[in-house]
Amino acid sequence: MKPIYFFLPLVCAFAIFSFRIYSTPIPNQPQFDENTLGQIAKGKLVYQKYNCQSCHQIYGLGGYLGPDLTNCMKEGRNGELLIKTLTQVGTTQMPSFPISESEMENLIAFFKALDQTGNSDPRHFIVSSNGMIAEHE
């Protein structure tokens, strides 16, 4: 059989798979109003503009010099103050950033929303014997 007869079906399957991923909303996600959604989209750009990702992770993805920030806004942590102070004064490793007030507002909105999307702590998963994992209810 010619290789193209294997190649094309694989490409078609991939196209369908990709389209599904782009078009179906993720289940069990919080619903935000339009205003917040706009802030999220802008806040993510602030995160990118100041390159927080070179040291920090979101759901374990990113650079490795600093801690994961997915749930830095978790209740009882006073995350807003933490972000504002740390980005203003920096730490030994982390530089300070000239983030404007409106940028900060969007960045905070992004982190708040991010916290509500789930829990990045790997300890909350239940492991089954076939190696699979599932979210703890």
Place this chain on the structure above:
Amino acid sequence: MNKWETNFAKLFINTALLMLLAGILLGCLAAASYIWPGFLKQDLGFISLRPMHVSAVLFWILLGASGCVYFGLNQNLPNSINKHLALTQWALWIIAIMGIFFSYFQGKFGGREYWEFEPIWALPILAAWILFLIQFLVQARKMKNWPVYVWMWMTGILFFVFTFTENYLWLIPGFRKEIIGDLTIQWKANGSMVGSWNQILYGTSIFLMDKISGNNKTSTSKVAFFLYFLGFFNLLFNWGHHIYTLPTQPYIRPISYAVSMTEWVFFAKTIYTWKNQLSEAKKHFSFFPYRFLLATNFWVFLNLIQALFMSIPALNLYTHGTHITVAHAMGTTIGINTMIIFATAFMLYTNPCYNFLQGNKQLNRLFWLLQLGLLVFWVSLLGAGVEKGLWQMAESRGNFGDMMNHLRPWFIGFFIGGILLSIAIIGLALNLIWAYIFCRKYPEKEQELKPIE
């Protein structure tokens, strides 16, 4: 044969070598932050050095892979490369590289992991790859019954264009609003993109093996095609193993787990062909291109075991977000991608004008230093990753800063390994560049390798 044409392979490989030299220097500077916290923080700092390092070495791989394909095309179809297309492709790369490093130096970012530069500079890169795709298809159409490596090159180039574009969907605000959907697409694109340059480079290693062994048994066999399709299948569907812990579409996790596990076949194949390779190895060991391919096999073996274990979700809880992932990323990009490009570069510059290859003591030492340095580097990163993994899964976790302090001995090993392997890479790269310059001085002595019949 037309000199000007082989020069495209040389042009791309030489440019790639310069990126490699810059990349390792920037890597060592970035790693210094692990040893001396806050290193150069006020000037460049880790925040700029990491993206500069990652961009430079990725460009080494992408330009190197392009050079490998040009080398192969020219061997299969002498005198047929479209010069204008190839030159424009190269010029677009140069524009992108200058723009990207200029903006990094100014502290301007705006992109995402691995592509942290301002997104505008992605345009010349994309355009260069589209031209490359056109060039490739025009040339490859002239060939009948493609050997497997031509399929792999086509797949790699085509899917690079696709995944690189997909990687920028976030520019559309609608995609960014869906935080989890956006992250899913980002790592879908990145995961498959790595698979696509791997297709180009694994294809190249098969092509080189053909040339070295003097027959095309490997590249036309059923097994080779089977493995190619298995690799392609993984490129398309295994990327979910990067995001097991992300609360995304529930079907992604089981699909990518199941698909990733099919890679045990590659593992079994490596073991199965081990003995054959050993006898062949004895025959060709003094030939540097072959030796780099052999080194590739060794690193494929180590990295594949690691990757297979990391792709089991239960173990991924420990390895995700730790330096085990960094060990995997650099273990594969250096141990596999870099070794294959070196193999091609040595092949390209092996000719009677500069035959520096057989029994050269200095090169021999550099080769082994590279392997040793990489081993120290890789093991240290693994060590740091295992400790962090245990920390992140421990019932009561200590403070992040204390944990990082605790990893210091591993980071020192990582730094030393990095310096060793940088010395080796500098030596090898200078040898290649010297061979290039030397042959240009005495062009009458240069004889090209014979094209494949």
